[in-house]
Amino acid sequence: PPEGARSGLGRPGAAASASVQLHPCQEAMVRCHGSQCGFCTPGFVMSLFGMYQNTNGGQGVTREQAQVDLSGNLCRCTGYRPILDAAQQMGSLPLPAGCAVDEAATVAALKALKPGTTADGVYLKPRSLRALLQARANRPGAQLVAGCTDVGLWITKQHRRFDRIIDVTGTQELRRIEGYPHHIAIGAAVSLSEAFESLVAERPQLKTFGQRFAGLPVRNSGTLGGNVANGSPIGDSMPLLIALGASVVLMRWKKTKAGGQMAHRELRLEDLYTGYRSNVMRPDEVLAWIKVPRPTPGEFTRVYKISKRFDDDISAVCLALNLHIDHGVVCGASIGTGGVAATPARARQTEAALVGQPWNEDTVMNAMDTLRQEFQPISDMRASAAYRQTVLGNLLRRFWLESQGHQAINLESLKTLEALS
Ligand SMILES: Cc1cc2nc3c(=O)[nH]c(=O)nc-3n(C[C@H](O)[C@H](O)[C@H](O)COP(=O)(O)OP(=O)(O)OC[C@H]3O[C@@H](n4cnc5c(N)ncnc54)[C@H](O)[C@@H]3O)c2cc1C
Structure with a gap:
């Protein structure tokens, strides 16, 4: 003012x-x-x-x-x-004269902005998937960016510079969410807000988790593809996507005698990562789609995020579980973890300890031990290794209790009071 x-x-x-x-x-x-x-x-x-x-x-x-x-x-x-x-x-309160915003005009002015140039003048924002893949093939060393909620910090905090940038957010195909009989395909450049909206539409129990991913502005500009490609071991969407059985589609421009064509390969999300912030993506590849299976009868799914602060904080531990229980027996288990290994990881040993077993407290106690032994987390400013291991098992116990209809008193279930008039 x-x-x-x-x-x-x-x-x-x-x-x-x-x-x-x-x-x-x-x-x-x-x-x-x-x-x-x-x-x-x-x-x-x-x-x-x-x-x-x-x-x-x-x-x-x-x-x-x-x-x-x-x-x-x-x-x-x-x-x-x-x-x-x-x-x-x-x-x-009244809106004073002159304070009204002409939203349409502002949006038009923003759209008319010409992108600035990088040091060697290469900033590309391809409009089609074909153009994106060709740009990537011609400049495999260029920095790919989407919402820049991770990359932006490399610039402001680590003072990194990028001579060549390819922005995926203009690629129309990658901004779409497509529905198929057995899965939805979320384009890599879909915002986190829209991506979580589509996941919550199929599994309403994920709503609170979606709202605890960063804050609204970051969810509106950050993309699901950026979270997955960045591959942080404490990233939130990957444990959930692993538990849901998601796969990723990687695409590239394959040169042929006739000029070239789009090529793709699909792999399970957990197989994308090879180590701390490294993955199997080739320099000329782009993450194009994240395919998420639709819910099936008998599945029980929960995801838990443990962080020091409830809102806008990074996970110390994240555990996502998706179990299929048929006549009291675990017939399928898919478990994704975050914060307990160098990459987002699937808890295969724990899954094996559950599948084929009766869904009862003995099975759960046994699986809790397995889960705690399956990972060797590190201690850092977010949590000690011992805390992470302990809480990992405790979350499995919470999952068991919730599957039995218990609703623990937790922060998610607390509502703030309406203002006193
Ligand atoms: C305040 C704040 C809070 C945050 N809170 C959370 C949180 O609670 N949970 C969480 O998990 N993260 C959080 N983050 C991290 C970040 O918001 C997410 O990782 C986000 O999803 C990144 O998406 P982006 O589109 O901004 O990616 P960018 O920053 O643009 O890119 C990230 C990486 O992905 C690569 N990339 C992007 N798109 C593609 C593609 N299509 N193909 C191949 N590579 C690609 C880029 O090259 C880069 O390496 C937070 C960040 C901030 C600033």
Whole structure:
């Protein structure tokens, strides 16, 4: 806000002076005392502004919605209650003249922006899969980028420079989600928000997990393909995708006498990784699709993310389980883990300890031991090795209890109170 805006700050119940022209989301923050040291305030205001635009001027914003949409913003002094109040109050405040946003014009202006050039002038954003694969074949050393929520940090934190960049987010085919009788195919450049929406549509129990992946802005710009290709051992989507039996389709441009053609190979997701942040992808290959089997009768699926903070934090341990139980016997088991090995990994020994066994407490206790012994996690700032091993087994026990209808008291089941009027 312009000079003078601070006059409204800190006065209980006082609106900022009329000349200041605060936007309703700023005004609500002032009225609700949503700012203290101010460090996080611009970020919160921008997220509130996003909500304001997406909810027809802040209409009908629930506490739950506000909490989800603001989960990518962290405050360490004022506290979240007044900020959530602001989210719910902004819709009742008038929009001063000049504060309205012409969204269509803004989007058009953004689309008209010409990409800047890199050091040697190579920044490519192919529009078709064919053009993408050809660009990749011609420049195998170029840095592929999608939403840049990982790559961006290599630049800002590690000061890396890339002379040649190929951006996959303009490739129309890779932005699609396609449904087939037995699986859905998620294009690698589909945003995490849309990808999780499609997974939750088939398995509603995954909703909370999807909402705990980063925060809304990162989920809107980051892609599922970027998460999978990046292959971080603490990445969240891979344990889940492994448990669901997902496969990946890698594509490249194969030169032929006639010029060339698109070629592909498909492998199980867990077979993509060869070691810490390394994979089997050839320099001329691109991750094109992630194929996820649809649910089948008798499957029981859960995914657990353990992190120091509930929202917007990286997993210390992630465990995803997908069991098929028929007449009380485990007839299929698929288990994905994160945070316990150098790569996202499948818990094959634990699966073997479960399949063919009666689904009862003895089987579970035995499988818990196997699961704890199957991995040798490291200690780091997120958790000690011992903690990771212990919690891994405990999560299997939780899965067992939930399969028996127990609903533990956990953070997922706690709801924030609506504002007191
Ligand atoms: C604040 C914040 C919070 C985060 N929270 C989480 C979290 O909770 N859980 C989690 O798992 N991650 C988290 N991340 C990491 C990141 O958001 C994800 O890994 C995201 O999915 C990366 O996708 P992207 O499109 O931004 O990839 P980019 O950063 O663009 O690329 C990542 C890597 O994938 C490669 N790549 C991208 N697309 C392709 C393709 N089609 N073919 C081949 N290679 C490709 C790139 O070359 C690069 O090596 C967080 C990041 C931030 C900044």
